[in-house]
Amino acid sequence: MSESVAVIGAGLVGCLTAIALAKRDYDVTLFEYRPDPRLSTTEDRNLRSINLAISARGITSLEFIDKQISERVLRDIIPMHGRMIHDRDGNQEAQDYGLFGECINSIDRGLLNNNLLDEVDKLTNVKTEFLHKLSQIKFAAAGTGKQVCVFATNLTTKNYEFDFVVGCDGAYSTTRSQIQHNTRMDYSQEYVDCCYIELYIPPAAETNREFNGPFAISPNHLHIWPRHNFMLIALANRDGSFTSTFFGPWALLESLDSRAKIEEFLRHNFSDALKLIGTEQALNAFESNPRGALMCVECKPYHLNRGQAIIIGDAAHSMVPFYGQGMNCGFEDVKVLMQLLDKHQGDRSAAFGEYSEKRHTDLVSIIELAKNNYKEMSHSVTSKLYLMRKKLDTLLGRLLKDNWIPLYTMVSFKAEIPYHKAILKEQRQKKILVYLQAVILAFTSVGAFGIYKALRRTLKNYK
Amino acid sequence: MSESVAVIGAGLVGCLTAIALAKRDYDVTLFEYRPDPRLSTTEDRNLRSINLAISARGITSLEFIDKQISERVLRDIIPMHGRMIHDRDGNQEAQDYGLFGECINSIDRGLLNNNLLDEVDKLTNVKTEFLHKLSQIKFAAAGTGKQVCVFATNLTTKNYEFDFVVGCDGAYSTTRSQIQHNTRMDYSQEYVDCCYIELYIPPAAETNREFNGPFAISPNHLHIWPRHNFMLIALANRDGSFTSTFFGPWALLESLDSRAKIEEFLRHNFSDALKLIGTEQALNAFESNPRGALMCVECKPYHLNRGQAIIIGDAAHSMVPFYGQGMNCGFEDVKVLMQLLDKHQGDRSAAFGEYSEKRHTDLVSIIELAKNNYKEMSHSVTSKLYLMRKKLDTLLGRLLKDNWIPLYTMVSFKAEIPYHKAILKEQRQKKILVYLQAVILAFTSVGAFGIYKALRRTLKNYK
Numbered sequence: 038m039s040e041s042v043a044v045i046g047a048g049l050v051g052c053l054t055a056i057a058l059a060k061r062d063y064d065v066t067l068f069e070y071r072p073d074p075r076l077s078t079t080e081d082r083n084l085r086s087i088n089l090a091i092s093a094r095g096i097t098s099l100e101f102i103d104k105q106i107s108e109r110v111l112r113d114i115i116p117m118h119g120r121m122i123h124d125r126d127g128n129q130e131a132q133d134y135g136l137f138g139e140c141i142n143s144i145d146r147g148l149l150n151n152n153l154l155d156e157v158d159k160l161t162n163v164k165t166e167f168l169h170k171l172s173q174i175k176f177a178a179a180g181t182g183k184q185v186c187v188f189a190t191n192l193t194t195k196n197y198e199f200d201f202v203v204g205c206d207g208a209y210s211t212t213r214s215q216i217q218h219n220t221r222m223d224y225s226q227e228y229v230d231c232c233y234i235e236l237y238i239p240p241a242a243e244t245n246r247e248f249n250g251p252f253a254i255s256p257n258h259l260h261i262w263p264r265h266n267f268m269l270i271a272l273a274n275r276d277g278s279f280t281s282t283f284f285g286p287w288a289l290l291e292s293l294d295s296r297a298k299i300e301e302f303l304r305h306n307f308s309d310a311l312k313l314i315g316t317e318q319a320l321n322a323f324e325s326n327p328r329g330a331l332m333c334v335e336c337k338p339y340h341l342n343r344g345q346a347i348i349i350g351d352a353a354h355s356m357v358p359f360y361g362q363g364m365n366c367g368f369e370d371v372k373v374l375m376q377l378l379d380k381h382q383g384d385r386s387a388a389f390g391e392y393s394e395k396r397h398t399d400l401v402s403i404i405e406l407a408k409n410n411y412k413e414m415s416h417s418v419t420s421k422l423y424l425m426r427k428k429l430d431t432l433l434g435r436l437l438k439d440n441w442i443p444l445y446t447m448v449s450f451k452a453e454i455p456y457h458k459a460i461l462k463e464q465r466q467k468k469i470l471v472y473l474q475a476v477i478l479a480f481t482s483v484g485a486f487g488i489y490k491a492l493r494r495t496l497k498n499y500k
Numbered sequence: 501m502s503e504s505v506a507v508i509g510a511g512l513v514g515c516l517t518a519i520a521l522a523k524r525d526y527d528v529t530l531f532e533y534r535p536d537p538r539l540s541t542t543e544d545r546n547l548r549s550i551n552l553a554i555s556a557r558g559i560t561s562l563e564f565i566d567k568q569i570s571e572r573v574l575r576d577i578i579p580m581h582g583r584m585i586h587d588r589d590g591n592q593e594a595q596d597y598g599l600f601g602e603c604i605n606s607i608d609r610g611l612l613n614n615n616l617l618d619e620v621d622k623l624t625n626v627k628t629e630f631l632h633k634l635s636q637i638k639f640a641a642a643g644t645g646k647q648v649c650v651f652a653t654n655l656t657t658k659n660y661e662f663d664f665v666v667g668c669d670g671a672y673s674t675t676r677s678q679i680q681h682n683t684r685m686d687y688s689q690e691y692v693d694c695c696y697i698e699l700y701i702p703p704a705a706e707t708n709r710e711f712n713g714p715f716a717i718s719p720n721h722l723h724i725w726p727r728h729n730f731m732l733i734a735l736a737n738r739d740g741s742f743t744s745t746f747f748g749p750w751a752l753l754e755s756l757d758s759r760a761k762i763e764e765f766l767r768h769n770f771s772d773a774l775k776l777i778g779t780e781q782a783l784n785a786f787e788s789n790p791r792g793a794l795m796c797v798e799c800k801p802y803h804l805n806r807g808q809a810i811i812i813g814d815a816a817h818s819m820v821p822f823y824g825q826g827m828n829c830g831f832e833d834v835k836v837l838m839q840l841l842d843k844h845q846g847d848r849s850a851a852f853g854e855y856s857e858k859r860h861t862d863l864v865s866i867i868e869l870a871k872n873n874y875k876e877m878s879h880s881v882t883s884k885l886y887l888m889r890k891k892l893d894t895l896l897g898r899l900l901k902d903n904w905i906p907l908y909t910m911v912s913f914k915a916e917i918p919y920h921k922a923i924l925k926e927q928r929q930k931k932i933l934v935y936l937q938a939v940i941l942a943f944t945s946v947g948a949f950g951i952y953k954a955l956r957r958t959l960k961n962y963k
């Protein structure tokens with residue numbers, strides 16, 4: 038008889054985990070505390086869902102689990118080749134992401150989730166239970182019996198028994214806290230001083246279409262209105278609309294305590310975006326939409342001994358959204374975990390142990406990178422020195438191929454480079470880059486020959 | 501009418517808080533989930549209570565709250581002038597703590613707690629409720645109403661309403677987690693790889709008394725058996741017994757998986773202590789006594805806005821016991837909080853806000869110091885270089901008075917120096933000390949005159 042597993046949380050990572058485990062012949066039950074999102078008839082958009090960008094790690098992980106499923110669930114993605122920077126006067130300037138035209142891809146979180154749930158439904162060995170909120174896990178004391186999961190449902194509580202539990206229940210994970218009661222888990226949560234508010238840019242009117250579809254601005258860029266310590270971003274949806282998000286310090290939001298102040302603030306900083314969103318709508322959103330907090334979570338280990346439980350995705354490593362890696366990293370978790378289960382031929386104790394040991398460095402690396410990228414997105418992208426260094430970085434990347442890979446490329450387009458190795462390589466490259474930049478700035482007066490000599494000398498030393 | 505406050509936890513910090521608030525005319529209810537410890541008739545010693553050392557910060561804080569109460573609750577302390585280092589052959593060597601005979605003081609945690617509870621009982625505006633386990637706090641949404649505390653009692657739950665709540669409920673604080681649900685609290689918990697087991701050294705037989713009382717070893721020292729990555733310590737109790745604690749890495753404990761292995765381990769490392777404890781008793785303790793984990797907790801902020809709740813003591817900053825500052829720091833929390841309430845004339849919102857802002861640096865400082873002191877206690881105290889530096893440190897402290905104060909003196913005997921300032925001063929002193937030591941070692945061959953010149957030059961530069 039096959040072993041039974043509870044997957045807690047039917048979000049993106051939970052759905053993919055259920056699919057991956059079902060394909061490995063486990064007897065899977067997928068629990069979700071919300072109702073089935075596919076049944077919601079009204080237009081109740083979740084107003085706290087930052088739009089998603091799926092890139093190489095997410096896609097290769099989906100493909101590793103199932104190539105056909107990957108193709109089906111990703112049919113609606115919109116490629117984004119780079120950033121589009123909007124200045125205060127409404128001027129736009131594109132900055133490519135890749136060296137050779139690589140792109141990341143915008144996708145609506147709700148849509149992707151529904152697609153994944155449809156795939157889950159096709160599998161005979163996955164049961165899905167909505168409106169089941171996990172309240173407790175009673176782990177078998179000796180480590181040999183079943184784990185009893187207690188769920189709060191509509192009016193009562195229900196108990197279910199499983200051989201093991203996989204927690205994909207997000208930043209405020211109950212699975213995690215239940216594991217914490219049974220093992221010495223290091224844990225930290227840190228709020229960054231950044232609040233977010235979701236806004237909505239509707240599809241363009243018929244008369245105003247310069248893009249391939251009803252888009253008011255380029256659908257193939259991630260739009261950024263960088264204003265130093267705050268910013269606005271926008272990602273395209275298939276229907277021509279854009280999901281836009283404002284990020285800024287809490288104190289700033291609290292200082293905008295009247296409709297007049299909000300309007301002045303928006304007009305001064307985001308005049309072109311205000312026209313796209315609609316003044317009335319933008320003011321309403323700033324006044325009434327929920328204000329999200331951004332929290333980083335790190336912990337270790339991720340599992341209980343004896344293969345009783347493990348957490349992956351946001352439950353194990355919640356990060357800020359500024360590198361677009363949260364979901365990608367979560368999907369990669371599923372891939373890594375499955376590879377280890379395959380390697381250890383289903384010996385969960387060994388697989389979970391190795392997962393905690395080996396995955397940790399990569400997870401803390403991407404959490405750190407994501408935190409640091411806020412400054413890059415909201416501020417550096419407008420700095421001349423930054424842009425010069427970025428051009429140099431791109432140039433070296435194109436010339437030296439695999440011997441020089443810009444950090445963004447490693448993180449977003451090179452799934453085969455683990456996060457922590459990307460950071461190590463970047464540290465080496467950055468030293469050279471800063472030096473090179475200084476040399477170039479110094480030799481500018483000496484003219485092209487000086488630059489050429491300096492470049493040649495440095496490149497010769499670098500292998 | 502006076503404002504009502506729930507103090508959660510009737511441990512050391514909770515009792516002192518109840519007393520301090522009652523003296524400020526608040527209407528106090530003190531809740532404790534355990535039964536009244538004074539009613540326990542059997543000899544059910546708590547086997548996980550590291551003995552306590554109270555020093556200047558603890559004593560001055562008690563005195564700040566109430567000088568008479570301080571005298572009464574501390575009547576049973578035993579002064580400890582220094583460490584007594586035991587080597588493998590049973591040789592003992594004393595190392596003074598202070599420069600001028602200052603001492604820290606051993607006290608039984610249970611005894612001190614009972615004394616404080618007796619003082620609580622004398623106050624008319626404190627009610628005490630035992631066997632009340634906090635399960636939830638419903639904070640008034642608008643911040644203006646009462647906070648509803650839900651307690652699980654014997655068979656049912658009970659609700660109580662208060663103007664505000666002070667959480668003194670220890671490292672696994674429920675008050676803290678309830679505050680976390682209502683504010684963006686940074687939080688981290690980290691386990692150190694150290695397990696502890698409590699042991700018991702009985703009073704000496706009548707025929708074997710070289711000390712003033714039935715003590716088998718000096719009552720006026722903190723005994724340490726330092727063995728590099730593990731150690732044993734012992735603190736005297738009034739009745740002639742010692743509370744002894746073993747500290748060591750978890751893997752070491754797990755490797756001692758038979759009675760024979762434990763016995764060999766103890767005989768090899770702690771032969772003299774084994775005679776004091778009794779071989780049979782020591783083996784039983786290693787096999788059956790609970791094994792404690794050591795966890796560091798840091799968080800910020802400590803309060804909810806609008807003066808609804810605050811956490812102090814271990815609930816806010818759990819630290820490892822190696823600097824003997826856990827309780828001292830907790831008592832100081834009470835003092836600092838009361839000073840701020842006095843300063844802001846009962847405006848809790850202002851007082852709590854300032855507490856979170858100002859107290860944090862000191863709390864993370866002492867958490868860090870305590871963590872680092874494990875190495876000093878278990879290892880450095882046997883190093884010749886360490887001892888030389890310590891002698892030099894003491895010498896400079898005696899010569900330069902307030903211009904040079906060894907770190908241990910600042911932390912344990914100078915309550916007027918905040919923890920974080922002690923660290924800053926120590927960093928400055930340590931640089932000089934390391935330099936001086938190098939100079940002395942280098943000049944040893946040149947003879948006394950070289951040392952004298954080097955010393956004079958350095959001291960002249962230092963003010």
